Amino acid sequence: MADKAQIQEAIKTQGEVVRKLKAEKASKEQIDEEVAKLLELKVQLGGDEGRHQFTLKTAKGTRDYNPKQMAIREKVFNTIISCFKRHGAENIDTPVFELKETLTGKYGEDSKLIYDLKDQGGELLSLRYDLTVPFARYLAMNKVTNIKRYHIAKVYRRDNPAMTRGRYREFYQCDFDIAGQYDPMIPDAECLKIVHEILSELELGDFRIKVNDRRILDGMFAVCGVPDDKFRTICSTVDKLDKMSWEDVRSEMVKEKGLSEEAADQIGQYVSLQGGMDLAERLLQDAKMSQSKQACAGLTDMKQLFSYLQLFQVTDKVVFDLSLARGLDYYTGVIYEAILTQTGPVPVAAAQNGAGEKAEEGVSVGSVAGGGRYDGLVGMFDPKGRKVPCVGVSIGIERVFSIMEQKAEASAEKVRTTETQVMVASAQKNLLEERLRLTAELWNAGIKAEVMYKKNPKLLSQLQHCEDSGIPLVAILGEQELKDGVVKLRTVHSREEIDVSRAKLVEEIKRRTSDV
Template sequence: MKMRNIVINEITKVFRLFGAEAIDTPVFELKEILVEKYGEDSKLIYDLANHGGELLALRYDLTVPFARYCSTHDVEKIKRFQIGKVYRRDEPQMNKGRYREFYQCDFDILGQYNELSSDVEVLLVINEVLKRFDLFFSQYTINVNHRSILNAILSASGVDKKNIPVVCSSIDKLDKQPWEEVKNELIMVKQIDVAVVDRIKDLILFDGSNQEIIQFLKEKQELHSDKNFNKAIHEFEKIFFILDNASIKLNLSLARGLDYYTGIIYEVTINDDALGGLNNELKTVLNAKIPYMVIMGEDEIKNGIISIKNMEKNFQYRINFNEVESFFNSIICS
């Protein structure tokens, strides 16, 4: 519990740093609000027993309840965050951290803003949150794709518009399953033509640097008939220029199965070994009741500073190398 609170507190600090305000939504919603919003994952929604009143269900995520909240209260512009439990009627996989009840941390920007400013800000928020925990995992990648790019790829490959959502839900499994399994599902279960599936593979599995992937897509003339595709390519070129040093990777196989995605899609992957270190190292520090932790990362070395974290108060100091001795002397004498 203590470890969870430390993580949640750090994430909350980042959300507030970027000017977001907290709102809360009920754990349950009208069932009609939730169904048909999550594609094939709608089967994972927990229905509540009908006691003669309105049909209710436990929230599947925090995004759809947020949309309902804004509609109910006529909210047209807001930057908000919410950290709360969500529920999915899924098979738990403890070794992979998949539970039927778990926390989600949402950061949302609603309203009209300057071009790309919201997408860039979301990426900065993600990067800042991960940097707060870089003592425990230094290797992470923010994978991005655009629904317009994916739609153009699938349409050019021969997928009917009505089948795009179900194809996306299969492609979304590529981070857990090899291509051959996904291919078999598309052909045998979803009845997609073999030639169409092969064309999809040739496009979505292309890899390289962000610039190489952009160039690869630009050379595919069959994609340019979709004006939304050209707009998405232009957006990514700007984002990669603005956030040149961030750990962002264009991943054409990133799909996300939820039906409400229309623009840029984000997903973070973390080195498995480093992620395990997050739990083990932090547990060691907490159990041993170590009062201070000294942090020396790439940023500290580059700037000639040391980060010292007060584990009890969850507060972090940043001091120069030559101030370390006097810092700890002041603590000993106090």
């Protein structure tokens, strides 16, 4: 525990950081993150400095979504769900926590990132780490051997959060998986088609989908002289090639993992290769690679995959890349990962973060989707070990949200957070009851309507609320209108007003808002 003077010093320094960010008009997210650190320090200090007894914050690595963020989220989800439904997927849901043992032994080195629940008597539970393992548990438990399903839900990882870059401890995954025994590579190709459709429709800029196969990787390790028991650990090192240079990866293999220099160099030659169907064909002829049955099986399937991708017209974005490894233990065949290749507006924090994180022209801004084939996972849950072959893809939606938010900020168009069509207002006093009566009439007719919760609101403040929240129409009541059985219908943006009879009001509002 640091002593009081140290903490006070830290508070001072952190206070400076916050002030500076505010002066620089840094992003709200970034300021919030630093303010949270400041509050944590104040709480450590306790006593007078931490005035209130509790910390007013969300848990580390998590965040609230405000209405604007939710409006964007809804739009993104609608795009994704529409795509999943277009491909005939059903929807399932599983609990946020699983028995601890259900997650045990599925995630390799990442298992330490699992959140456990406190033992309060009863079962030992953990928060789900992804949606794939619960899906496999679901299939085994319900003896489902055939399903095409999507599942959109939050997952939990005690990772180091980097919230300004869209990395959280609580985040959404949007998973689409096909389970069942089918002819090779057809469902696999559909998963890639789905990634292609979603990333195109979200208009996130250019992207690439890297493809590889665990069998090709394992075959490659074998022919390069990697000992059997080092396959998995060497595989996780290769997985770092998107963040580290080859030199650093090589050094980790040799110095930390004890691989021979010769084997490492042979791997180095393969993992630099990228291509399409042609590369698969070439490697099938490769003197060394062709010695591995596993590699040949993977390469033959890769050729088949590309032939289907051609029919699906998505080969423009798909690259067979031998450096793609993916960390998770459960993959058994094809693996893939989609990255955005356009350097978008880079968040300040990332740019400040020094060399390793510096955003350069043309450098990828990170993975937005990934997945692969996992034919053994369901069998791990089945009491008799019955296998159900599966292939799936997970859309990493948080980074997509970040980009969409930045785009919304940059755009002139305001994001609406409600869908209200009309505000029921009055220019005169003592018309609350009439306003409420009309509002209820509109609600009952299915019109989205708001009314101010004041007895005598000013007309100006009622109109101002419409301006602020983008409500297109105002239905204004006055003594005269009530006598005449009409309502003054005002179009907010043009300020035009016309009298509409009460009987025709609903129809008129529907007509005017259907083409907005």
